[in-house]
Amino acid sequence: MRLVRLAERLSKATMPVDNLTLAAELGVSVRTVQNDLKTLRSASSEHGFLLLTKRGVGSTIRISNPGAFDAYLQRLRMGSEINPSELPQLVLQVLAIQTDYVSAESLAQTLGVGRTAIIAALDKAESLAKEEGFTMERRPHLGVRIKGEFTTRVSFLTTRYANNDCFMRNVVDSSLPDVFSHIACELRHNLAAAGIYVNYPEFNRLLSLLKVLVYMQVNGLGQRDSDDSCGPQEPVQARTSLVFDLISAIQEATDVKLSSAAITYLNEVLCRLTDGMQRGGYELKGEIAHMMGDFLTEWDSSHGTTYMQDNAFRTMLLNHLALLISRLSRNVAYQCAFGEELTITNPSNVDLALLICQRLQECFDVEVTDDEISLVTAHLAAHNERERQNRLRDFARVAVACTTGAGGAYLAKLQFEQIFPVADVRTFSYLDIEGIKSFSPDLVLSMIPLGSSIKAPVIKISEVLSQEEISNINEVISYGELQDGKTSVSQTKIPFRADFFRRLTPSSEINHYTSVVSRMAKELVDCGLAQSGFHDLVLEREQYASTVYLNGVCIPHPMEPVGNQDVVSVCVVEHGLTHGSKEVCLIFLVCLRKEHINMYQPIARRLYALMRNRQLVNRLMSVVDGREFIQVFEWAEVNYAD
Incomplete structure (x- = not known):
């Protein structure tokens, strides 16, 4: 943040400011100011400003590109608050927006962190790059770069931009002309004219794709294989009037002509979308209705629910599943912007949605994405909300x-x-x-x-x-x-118990998340708090989807409630345990009696409020015993309330 203050001070100065004055204002030594000025000078040419220094007088900043300068300051602000666990992902994003080798010093400068932190993050960044389909190359004296197909790079950048990643938004938006509100209108109009109806997250992803394609073209990332291009590409024509109209609108608004690789990619995306939107899902209704009728009737009977009695729910779910299968059979999947929050705060509905989608995969040979599972969850949550309102009536x-x-x-x-x-x-x-x-x-x-x-x-x-x-x-x-x-009392209590609190130390032999959860589940069974099937049902849930969420907070639970008593067992993980690409910090294993299944949602909502606050997560991780943990948690719910 000091570098931001220095840059802002010099950019607003009408006269050069000497180093002694800057040191006094920033509360640092003159040597530190000199080092910071050196950092700004090396960054100036790439970020829209010039650092002007007159010996014996002082320094000032002249801004040549306000957008680029503002983006640079925002990156510095973000870098000052970067969590070490987030740094590898940010390193990967910086590498993805260029094809040349980048030095550790340049990465540190861009992200506003130390060179040592960058070096420490590179191994994890390489692992993440491999997961995304890239390969990482490291060369002494040159630095590091990632290589990948054009489509891999487009997909990666589009996903980060569509998910409102702060870094990617700043990078892309600062280099594009402010004309995309017009292009967004054109996109809406052209989709409607083509008879293509998409939800807002999917529309947002399409618009994000257009922005990323223009950004890549402007910054020389527009070839089919951006790393190994072998000469000019053959011209590619728009395959539909929709693609042609969008290309024309982009060129007219931005004066940017998309590459052949970009047009090919856009052709593929929009043609898949057009095919997926054909109203061919309705012939599947009979088969789906029969399958889901049997499944939900059995579920209602064994769980005391009323899904089959809710005619509006059945009709909406049937229509959604028919179109879902039609889309997925053509490799078209919707995005769900609220999927993460919905998944965390509606555990029982997610568990049922997972079972429904498993049936679809078995019967119709389609691969249901996590976002599509979230959309099915939304239908189940809507039914539960209607039931809740009926109870109030x-x-x-x-x-x-x-x-x-x-x-x-x-x-x-x-x-x-x-x-x-x-x-x-x-x-x-x-x-x-x-x-x-x-x-x-x-x-x-x-x-x-x-x-x-x-x-x-x-x-x-x-x-x-x-x-x-x-x-x-x-x-x-x-x-x-x-x-x-x-x-x-006027609030559902989370059933913590001080005697079911543990800390996992670095010396522990357990180094896998599922192993930790397995031991916690066995402990509840051995103590008679959970039925014998509890352990297997908890691990079964982990096989469907991970229960590791924001800021390392985890909420494992069984596919069905089989507790003898209500209890939430807690484990604080002291060392750097990860599951997939996510860190594991606090584990809340939920065990409830079958008749208390409705408690899942309020418990999950309160834990969701916790996991959004990294400061609170860190505070709870410092607790050493169960009694103190409960006291700190209850205190924090009052003092950290949104």
Whole structure:
């Protein structure tokens, strides 16, 4: 961040600023300022500015390309906050936007980190490059570069840009003219004219592809094999009017003529999309309806769910699956921008979606992508949301026992009418127990304990309700277990237990994520907290899809709840354990009783809030025992609330 402050200071200066003044303003030595100026000078020619220094007077910055300069500052800002685990991916992205060798010094300068950090990240970056289809070459005195087919590079850059990667957005947007709003309009119009209907994430990916193709052309990455080009390419024509119109719009707006390789790639993508959008999925409906009818009927019977009773859900899911199979048979798959959050916060729905998609793969010989699984999950989540709303409508009479005056009581009434839109919500004085009884409420919300004489579920509430507490009350009513005469708190507790907390030290012999999860699952079975099949069901879930998520937070769980008691076992991983390309830091193994399956979602949502905050993850990783972990977690939920 110091380099950013220095660059901004000199770019705004009307007169040269001497090193002594800069050192005082930045709180560093003159030698450090001299080194920083050297860094800026070496970066200046490539990033839209000139560093002008007059001996004995001082320095200033003259900006020649504001967009490139702003992008450089943004990269420096990002680099100052880079997590070491993210650095290999960023190194790979820097290498992917050029074909020449890049030195470690140049990589460090671009990302705003030290050369030592770059050297340490190269091995992991090479592994990631291999996963993406690239090969990495390292040459003494030259540096490092990656080689790959044109299509591999396009796909990699497009995915990063479409996923709102900060670095890739800055790099691409800073080098393109501000005309893509017009091209976006052309794309929407041309897709509609061609009868192609895509969801927004897929549209965003198409637009991202066009931007990346233009960027690659402008920066000399536009050949079929960008690393081993052997002479001029034969001209390629647009295969459809849609491709022709898009190429024309790009050339008119940007004055950039796409290469033959780019046109070929665009032809392939849009022709696959056109084929995939043909309304040929509907003849599959009969076969799918029969298969899914048998599957969901059996599922409802064994799990107490009501999928087959929801006609709207069945119709929408059937239409979606028919078109999904039609698309996938032509190698066309939709993207799902909200897939990660949906996957994390809806574990039970994801597990069922995985089983449904496995049936599709077996019956129709198609490979269902993770994004498509997320879209199936969305249909299941929509059914559960409808069920949740129906449960709220089951409360015809809701009593609110207040300790506040008329104004506070009226405020509480208005707030609870948002949760129970069709219920008769009435407020009572906490002294009027007989009035509450004569009202015969289906639910009581009370600011004080009422005792066991009330024959209805009771939820304890605060005198002044915050939006967070209202949300928690909604959650307890939707997913909790309410009983007549029993008082519930206004938030579902995560069933941590201090005696099921462990730390995995570097000296541990276990060095695989699944091995750690396996040991944790066996421990719950051995202690009688889970049934004998729990261990195998947990590992079965890992075979379908990884449960390692953001910032190293993991939420393994069985395909079906087979707990004897509700418990969340915790493991803090002290050393650099990874699973695939993701780090493993905190493992929350969820074990629930079958009748408490609805608790999965509120638990997952709270853990999702945790994993989005790296500072909080680091704080919890420093805890040394289970009792302290529970206290810190509960404290953090209040103090780190969004």
